[in-house]
Amino acid sequence: MVARMGWGIPEQGWRKGPWTPEEDKLLSEYVSLHGEGRWSxxxxxxxxxxxxxxCRLRWVNYLRPGLKRGQITPEEEGIIIExxxxxxxxxxTIARYLPGRTDNEIKNYWRTHFKKKEKSSQKQEKRKAQTLKQEGQHHHQQQLEAGDIKIVNSIDDAKMHEAPEKQEIYFMYSTLEDQRLPVMSQDVASWADSVVEDYYGLWGGLWNLDDHPQGQIAHTSNCKKLSMQNEATTCSFGGDSKNIYSGL
DNA sequence: AAGGAACTCAACCGCCGACAA
DNA sequence: GTTGTCGGCGGTTGAGTTCCT
Incomplete structure (x- = not known):
């Protein structure tokens, strides 16, 4: 499909920017005579x-009869939130339940009134997560010192450490922010779920998932691709199969 | 009073799906 | 099946306005 800036003849130098009262009048008159549609x-x-x-946008968001002007009421706000x-x-879809309000209006309202709140609550979450993270790292350090957990460099290394009588906990190493994610070799699927949960719950606020080198780790579908191979666990990250013990 | 920061909202952009030729 | 057009959507931008220091 040919790239186009708008509908109609792409080469034409279309007017942009704020609409003048004259343009509004022309558009209103035309639509009231011929109806909506066939905007080109x-x-x-x-x-x-x-x-x-x-033209369509101007009509729908500004000129169409029955549009409400002014503040969103508390009732409307409640509906929007719900x-x-x-x-x-x-x-x-939301706009359909608020007669006289446009999707653009609701979108803007949401951005200005709720993104703010989201931001401030995110800050709180971040602080909370930071505390949890520090506590968690301290706990891991204690486990390491006590020998309850081991950090390994390879499958062989992991196998060497594996004690049949007790469940070993290994850690997958993230190249980002010095994070280690707990890995239980016994139950891969539940591990995947716990990783996802931990990722979103504990570290979700701290890690930018898109920036993660193997960002797909946070996606359940990819984590489900885990499989057991000769007691070693492999994990598929966006097509690349990686051993969970690697990268240490 | 001034000027910088924060907010608001109309308008634009890019993408997608439906449909017709 | 392919291509082009249109309608619609959500995300983003930026000029104007208001607030804050």
Whole structure:
């Protein structure tokens, strides 16, 4: 498909920026005569040097009759919160339940009123996670010193340490932030789930998953690709099969 | 009073799916 | 099956406004 900036003739120098009262008048008159739809012809026949897309947006978000102006009411806010909980960022779906409000309006409202709150609560979460992380590292250090856990460099190394009478805990090493994730060789699937849980729960706020070298680790689908091979555990990270003991 | 920071919101952008030719 | 157009959506931008120091 050819890249285009708007609907209609792409080469044409379309007008951009704020709409003038004259343009609004032309658009309103045209739509009231011919109805909504066929937006590319609106721009052509209404004498507007705007893309069809721009015309549609202006009509839907600003000129359409029945649009409410002014503050979102507490009732509307309640509906937005509730519906966002169900549908997430499906602004057009949410807007259908708020007559007179546009998806753009709701989207902007959410961003300005709730992203703020999210930010401040994220800060709190981060602080909490930092404390947990420190406590966790301290606990791991104690376990290491007591010999309850071992950090290994290879499968062979891991096998050498494996004591049949007790369940060994190994750690997978992340190249990021000196993190170690606990790995139980017995139950790979539950490990995968616990990793995901830990990842989101304890460290989710601290790690940028996208920046992680094997970012897919946080995705259950990938973690489920774990398999047992001769008592060694392998984990598939986005196509690359890696041994969980490697990278130490 | 001034100027920088934070906020608001209209408009734009890029992408996707549906549909017709 | 392929290509082009249109409608629609969510994310982002940036100019104008308000707030804060």
């Amino acid at each position: 012809s609106v721009s052509r026949f209404a004498g507007l040097n705007r893309t069809g897309k721009s 519906l966002h909980g169900i549908w997430g960022n499906k602004w057009s």
